[in-house]
Amino acid sequence: MVEHTDGVPLRVVSYNIHSQRDDTAALAAVVRAAAPDVVIVQEGPRRFRWRQKTAALAESFGLVVAAGGLPSLGNVLLTSLRVRVTDTRCGRFPLTPGRHLRGVAYADCVVGRGARFTVAGSHLSTDPAERPGQAALLKRDLDAATLPVIAGADLNEGPDGPAWATVAAGLTDAALAMDRADRLTFSCANPSRRIDALFVDPRIRVVDYDVVDTPQTRRASDHFPVLVDLLLPADG
Template sequence: MSKGYGVGQVQSPGNGDSSVRLRVLSYNVHGQRDDVDALAEAVRGMDPDVVIVQEAPRRFRWRHKCAALADRLGLVVAAGGLPALGNLLLTSLRVRVYHTWCQQYPLTPGRHLRGAVFAECGIGSARFALAGSHLSTDPTERPGQAALLKEALAALRLPVVVGADLNENSGGGAWRTVADGLTDAAAVVAGGASRFTYPCLEPRDRIDALFVDPRISVLDYDVVDTEQTRRASDHFPIRADLLLPA
């Protein structure tokens, strides 16, 4: 199926025919506590290669629930769930997954456990890494979690795509830690960095982010605000079309 990549909105990177296009969503699905039919319709309509999910199933029968979510969205589970504390990577059959692992951040008593999920993937001649995380709402916890996530990202050798709910606006300390050395996909497209992602009913914050390795070109970026996405979750999904180096 053709994805209709919106290359006209940014300068063409000129990487040649050997580069590979990838459509990525980063989406906090709010524990599927909203309209799951609208969620499925919205995601299927965007036809992603990868969905980096926050607030995915992480408790009783989490494997079955993650598989059911993937099936509803027309994708397959690559990694995550309980071992990543609700972070989940879903892919289309176009994406080959070679290696996956999960990370759990130290628990602060009385707070929610948080973590991250990682995968090494490929499409044709292009190899890349995926990462997803959901940082704490507690401003005393976030910096340490961001530092642990950044340490894991720094160890990667493949070009990486990172989707995260950082629970703070751009410019915050945890945001700057994760973003260091990476490209904020929103900043590439005119007006992208001013598009709020949360909450859907009265958007006022950009706490959801998609960062990419400098070796990856951002062709298009959008915060998808539609009737469906307003019913599907309390966060808007981020969609980006990327060009991977071969």
């Protein structure tokens, strides 16, 4: 990408890939066509041979693995070679008996002329009683980050929900920034909800936002990918 005089461009995709249970060739084609610098994956590899599967997923996208997998319970961060990863960490939310364990992946990165940022990816519970507590833990970590934050998540609720409000507080909802909150992300079979979001630090400028709805994306997963172009402060 060509760097701007007022910042460093970064293209980000946040994508629930449905555990690769759909058309994986279409999935790879969708991501490659987007040519992202960072992909925030929900429902990525998290079980047997997860390292090999995560590496294969990254290779199919033309990217490399930054963080995530089993330690973050299927949340995976992938980057292009343009992005340098300086630190990573993973977390898990407390387990509610009888429910699925959920987690989060983080990576501190540098791109371009020293633009530093923290990228986070998470997938909150389908249980409305469980989500607010998970959102509070995620938000605590986001607030503690010293670098400008980019957070992609499948929140499993819409913008009117309490967990969404918790995560969004003090951050920019990329869809709202571009006046495109009407772009629905789930499901591909019957688009009816915006439950996938990308939030960014106010120091980061949102240049463009889209939910990619094409015949390929409808074959690739049960969620549409969220595609966002950002402009990072060069002194991150």
